[in-house]
Amino acid sequence: MARETTDGGVYFGLMSGTSMDGVDGIAVEFPKGKPPVVRSEAFVGFSEGLRDALFALQQPGDNEIEREALAANALAARYTVCCHELLRGGNLSATAVRAIGVHGQTVRHRPEKGYTRQINNPALLAEMMHIDVIADFRSRDVAAGGQGAPLVPAFHATVFGKKGETRVVCNLGGISNITILGAAGGVRGFDCGPANALLDEWAQRHLGKPYDEGGHLAASGQVHRPLLHALLDEPFFEQQPPKSTGRDLFNAEWLDARLAPFTSVSAADVQATLTALTAITVAREIERHAPDSRAVYVCGGGARNPELLKALQATFEESGCSGVPVMTTEALGVPPHQVEPLAFAWLAMRCVERQPGNLPAVTGAAGERVLGAIYPR
Structure with a gap:
């Protein structure tokens, strides 16, 4: 029988970074006034074909719109696999998960031109998981004159x-x-x-x-x-x-x-x-x-x-x-590979609670903003 959660629910954080080797995922609770409680973690690698497609989209090329859309669909499939691994590893049901915070895969980052682009299909992920998905964390900060990064x-x-x-x-x-x-x-x-x-x-x-x-x-x-x-x-x-x-x-x-x-x-x-x-x-x-x-x-x-x-x-x-001294975040109780997916689970929670997720002193935005777009289950 799946263990259900308390307080504000479990949040999933999914992060596929600039290295483009795969997606790190985490299932975590954020008890008020206490450190995060990790319920499970997972890593799902990208196929060579997907990785090549993502690398190709880093530079201008032919038929970019279709190639980006197809890559986004493939990413959503990998994100779905990661989410199922998190459910299984944490002995959780989908109803225990308040939301999935998914960063998407950055292929262009040009805040000086007013945009940043993270490939993603959060609607498809919500459709496959039947869990609220929160995505597109960076663009609101850019719209407010910020860099959209770093958000962690x-x-x-x-x-x-x-x-x-x-x-x-x-x-x-x-x-x-x-x-x-x-x-x-x-x-x-x-x-x-x-x-x-x-x-x-x-x-x-x-x-x-x-x-x-x-x-x-x-x-x-x-x-x-x-x-x-x-x-x-x-x-x-x-x-x-x-x-x-x-x-x-x-x-x-x-x-x-x-x-x-x-x-x-x-x-x-x-x-x-x-x-x-x-x-x-x-x-x-x-x-x-x-x-x-x-x-x-x-x-x-x-x-x-x-x-x-x-x-x-x-x-x-x-x-x-x-x-x-140089050490890893393990010394502070958080394994290094968990930090970024934890951050996007936390940003998802902030979005759900309509709390700001950016720091204007960091990004240069005009002020604090609630980050992310919600795709209901």
């Missing part, structure tokens, strides 16, 4: 903040971003630059694998300083927040243009240099904007890359942030 800092503040101590939460997904949780309660957050997006691209080219498992390729190489300087010569890294980015900027073409003068650099050295690029761009932003940070807590896929964590710690030791 408000959630980070709720679960990771500590009065009297400045902390940094660093998400190493396809793109790196940080949330600064100030000792006095202030919150800031923004994107720093590329992370797994370029590391995975290079691993696919030279290993034939979707990622550099354990950071072994990077560990076998050395940082090529002239290449690193060429990579760092990117205006985005000097922009002041609020700022956000994605594969629109940091993609294979961006990388190839900077690699062109360095044809003799080995594949391992390129991977080591890309690892250093991520570490340096994150560390610089923390040094600039959170020099009093007591610790950095890492989440996202990069938390499983020991070479990337080692590079981040070494960069801190060489900078003005020496003595700042």
Whole structure:
């Protein structure tokens, strides 16, 4: 017999990020005044064909409208599988679930042009699951003049903040971003630059694998300083927040243009240099904007890359942030892979309760806004 929930119900959070390897899902309750209670979690991978279709939609091409619609339908099917895994893993019935918060798959992010695009078919997901679906979290913030990203800092503040101590939460997904949780309660957050997006691209080219498992390729190489300087010569890294980015900027073409003068650099050295690029761009932003940070807590896929964590710690030791320990969010009670799906479950709850989900100080929006569009069961 399915265990039913108490308080406001169970929420599902579904997140498929910039790495585009699959969807992380979580079933969670948010008891008032208490930490979130995770009922189940699941990961459902994308087929090679779906992944290729999503990558192709990152750039302009023929017949985009139909290709996007078909990809959205395929995504909804994978989201449905993930939801059924969450029901089964949590011994839950669909009636116990208040809503599904689903981020969708970002294929374009151009807030400077007034739009951000997440492929999704939430109506189809609602039809298949018979559960309310909440989607399209970013566009309302963009409509209010914001970046539409990052949206997770408000959630980070709720679960990771500590009065009297400045902390940094660093998400190493396809793109790196940080949330600064100030000792006095202030919150800031923004994107720093590329992370797994370029590391995975290079691993696919030279290993034939979707990622550099354990950071072994990077560990076998050395940082090529002239290449690193060429990579760092990117205006985005000097922009002041609020700022956000994605594969629109940091993609294979961006990388190839900077690699062109360095044809003799080995594949391992390129991977080591890309690892250093991520570490340096994150560390610089923390040094600039959170020099009093007591610790950095890492989440996202990069938390499983020991070479990337080692590079981040070494960069801190060489900078003005020496003595700042780097650890994962596991130290705060939340496994790294759960953080983003938890955040979108939380944003779904905020939408249901008609509470704002954005932080104008983070995104640059004109004010607080309720985020998400509801697709009833």
